[in-house]
Amino acid sequence: MSDILLMLGIFAFTSVVSYALISRVPQRLHTPLMSFTNAISAVTILGALLLFTEEATALAIVLGGTAIVLAAFNLVGGFAITGRMARMFRQ
Amino acid sequence: MDNWQELLVDLVVIAVFIGGIAQFRTPSGARRGNITAALAFAAALALVVYRNTIAQPWLVGATFVVGAVAGWVIAERITMTRIPALIALQNGAGGGASLLVSLVELGRVSAADDALGIGFALAGMLVGGVALAGSVVAAAKLENRISSRPPQLPTYNLLLVLLLALFGGAAALSLTITGLDQPVALAIAALSTLALGAALALRVGGADMPVLISLLNAFSGLAAAFLGVATGNEMLIAAGAMVGSSGTILTLVMARAMNRNVGSILTGAQLAQPASGAPSAGAEGAPVAQENAAAAPAAAGPPDALRQARGALAGATSVIIVPGYGMALAQAQHEVAALARKLSQAGKLVRFAVHPVAGRMPGHMHVLLAEADVDYDDLYEMDAINDDFATTDVAIVVGASDVVNPAAITVADTPISGMPILRVHEADTVIVCNLDSRPGYSGVPNPLYQDPKSILLFGDAKESVASLIGEHAR
Structure with a gap:
């Protein structure tokens, strides 16, 4: 039970802190912000990796492997495109 | 949670992520934040493997490696317009x-598992499926592979409710049955989330796309968070x-920048059909809505209009350029940037005013202009520059209609009434480089086209803007 409280606490805390921080991101950076957070949402790859830590059926391996391909695409592509856009902005 | 040391390490990684943001x-x-978060991500991956x-x-x-290489190559090679x-x-x-991931997790569920974990896994599956299908539909719309006109079905809300019910039913069934039927029930649940996402996204169209894209962005994050709890x-x-x-x-x-609420956008609350008859009165009682569209500036044929526009620019000391989705469609950002450079080399004050929902995603115009080497500090947000139009000689509208439509202020009961706009009509002269005089996505006719201070350069924005530079190049 304490686990679920801890997890909900982490969810609430990071939501509030990120809300406060992201509210101050200027509009000019909204596209890079979106692709940046997009890349972070690929964190689901951790869940995909954990699927492979226990006995898995063939179907589970296929689905899990596909999940890793998709998440890695999102992860690497997201950080790459964010970096590319951020470099483009000249000051 | 295995022990407090692992938790502590996790919290440090989380703190680094936050530091990136x-x-x-x-x-x-x-740039630095992006690298910071990428490092935090690498640490998170390493920890899980370790x-x-x-x-x-x-x-x-x-x-x-397959996913990463594909992601990297495409991200590095794609053109900015895409x-x-x-x-x-x-x-x-x-x-x-x-x-x-939630599918596999749910397939492993046994009666001994706690209901909370199962509930969150189901929630992750629902939001993840909607994000996947919704994003694919959104991408197809952005690439003009499918029409951005929302299909009109009277039973749309019913369809969404039925799909949601199908998901709930199949999900509940998958928890109660075992054996070979269980994967079938899970598959039905997954397919219903995909159908739901596609249906939601199909209904949101055109200028409402930035809201859809942002919402799907939130969904993919929530899916990961739910999965984390599970x-x-x-x-x-x-x-x-x-x-x-x-x-x-x-x-x-x-949504705020469009003066609409998210619910009405998602439930497809209809934008009014193109109003019959033009908006009636202008702000200062000026006869903005002249019945005869061919009057005044429009009567001046294209060559005349171009001459007028060049003259106005030559005599101007301050210019504000307002880009819209039309600039992206015509891929005119390089011409626009070149025009800005010419004008500022001639000693004029040149700035860009960007409406928050100009384009099809948050920040769309800024990325295109940055690609064309426009200085970051020359890009102004709406609130920072709106009061300056009144003291500006020339405003140049490039492919924007709704976000500069004075009817939002002057006419009540239109779909855009009350929406904050860039007040280009307060400038001394307005040069409009739009494709034609048809209304924008909202369907509300734009009184700017009848305003005597407007110079209308209809046609492809790339060519119109290039023709403006031609004069200054001499």
Whole structure:
């Protein structure tokens, strides 16, 4: 039970802190912000990796492997495109 | 949670992620923040691999490399005009991964598992599936592969409710049955989330796209966070929550900038049909809506209009350029940037005013102009520059209609009434480089086209803007 409280606490805390921080991101950076957070949402790859830590059926391996391909695409592509856009902005 | 040391390490990684976001204030900060978060991500990956034994390391490594290389190559090679679609697809890929992971997790569920974990896994599956299908549809719309006109079905809401009910039913069934039927029930549940996402996204069209994209962004984060609760992984929860927050903020900012609420956009509350008859009265009682569209400036044929426009620019000391989705469609950003450079080399004050929902995703115009080497500091947000139009000699509208439509202020009961606009009509002269005089997405006729201070250069924005430069090149 304490686990679920801890997890909900982490969810609430990071939501509030990120809300406060992201509210101050200027509009000019909204596209890079979106692709940046997009890349972070690929964190689901951790869940995909954990699927492979226990006995898995063939179907589970296929689905899990596909999940890793998709998440890695999102992860690497997201950080790459964010970096590319951020470099483009000249000051 | 195994022990407090692991938790502590996780919290440090989460703090580094937050530190990455905190740097997103300036372009150089965004660069550093991006690298910071990428490092945090690498640490999170390393921790999971270090703490667990991966049963099929080669398969896992190979699938990772395939996805990573594809993601990298496409991100480095794609042209900037196609970035909205790529971002939508990346978002969809993340949602799809969450969908698949929760599918496998749910397939392993036994009666002994706690209901809470199952509930969150189901929630992750629902949001992930909607994010995947919704993003694919959004990407197709952004690439003009499918029409952005929302289909009109009277039973649309019913359809959404039925799909949701199908998901709930199949999900509940998958928990109660065992054996070979269970994967079938799960598959039906997954397919219903995909259908739901596609149906939702199909209904949102045109200028409402920025809201849809932002919302799907939030969904893919929430899917990861829900999955984190289901699997008891703090880093998943925290990172997912960050993305959920960010997507929520963007969604609200976009909806507010259109003076619409998110619900009405998603439920397809209809934009009024193109109003019969032009808006009646102008702000200062000026006869804005002249019955005869061919009057005054419009009567001056194209060559005359071009001469007038060049003359106005030659005599101007201050110019504000207002880009819209039409600039993206015509890919006129390089011509626009060249025009700005010419004018500022001639000693004029040149600035860009960008409406928050100009384009098809948050920040769309800024990315295009940055690609064309426009200085970051020359890009102004609406509130920072709106009061300056009144003291500006020439405003140049490039492919924008709704976001500069004075009817939003002067005419009541239109779909855009009350929407904050860039007040280009307050400038001494307005040069309009739009394709034609048809209304924007909202269907509300734009009184700017009848305003005597407007100079209308209808046609392809790329050519119109280039023809303006021609004069200054001499």
